[in-house]
Amino acid sequence: MKNLMEHMGVEPERLHFSWISSAESTKFVDVATKVTEAAKSLENKEKKFAKTKPKVA
């Protein structure tokens, strides 16, 4: 799925997969920080999969 998303032009920084147990709080913090940093690096890029037209149906 990640491959096809990237194939369509979604930047790799946007989509992340991780497996975190509820006991792994430090891992959660670590992943959340990295995801946020990666997403922030795209600040100046056009949004992907954001709807611009009003919802009709």
Next chain:
Amino acid sequence: MNSYTDKIKEISKRLLKEDKVDMVVGYRKGSVPLMHQPYIAQNEAEVDAFVWDSNCGLNLANYITDRTERIGILATGCNSRNIAVHLVEGKIKREQLYIIGIPCKAMVDRHKLSAMADGDITSVAEDEEKGTITIKGENFSETVNKADVLQENCSLCMHRNPVIYDELAAEEVPEQSRDEIDPYARVKEIEAMDPDEKWNHFDDLLSDCIRCYACRNACPLCYCPLCFVDESNPQWVGKSMDATDVRTFHFLRAYHCAGRCTDCGACVRACPVGINVRDFTKKLEKDCLELFGWEAGLSAEKRPPLDTYSPKDPEDFIK
């Protein structure tokens, strides 16, 4: 392709006469040139309508799901692989089927021929010996080599001979190999682009889409009683022409075919505006081959990779 047509009629009539099957699924001449229709013959007289030439590009496996009759069905390489997918997924039982294998000599691309024509094409003729196709219209007539106007998926096909069959209608044809041609050349071209170029490529590709869902309807894999795009409660994807909705539909449609698509090209053939939706599915096919060593429909026993778990499954995308 008269030799094929005659043999297909002969086998079909015999099956119906001997009461081996209740119906035979084949093609008859379509109401427009270049598009033969899938046709179900239920008696010997109806079999006379059968034709076989280079315009039999829709996938017959689409017409056998959940049926209870005994069915005779024509099957080229890709069609037979889709039948195998149906068998694995429990959509039909093997003992219900009598598969008439057709070693396939590839189908012609109706979009390419229409683009060449100076107006509407009113008739198409094929010279099997010379390997040429002649299209005619009101003020034009043009003859081209069939090899130059093949559907792209046919020119890249590695399985022209049926993988399962009860009887062959002709001698097997030679297969192409990955050493001669690279079936993924186009996928690699897109992979080499940067994310913005990729995004724009698919924006351009889908800009003509009218959301008619012909690609879905032509696809033998799309047999859900209620498709996610038609559902309104919950509504998974908007029904508007918003580029995001259009792309979401195409992305999810393709993804539902991951590891199941045989690249039969019925989706592209059915598309009224000529979108090469295989740009999505071919990437999935390449990934399945590289990540799981999997090609869809080569076995009627093995379940597809996204349907099974193996400790060896690649997982380096999970951080």
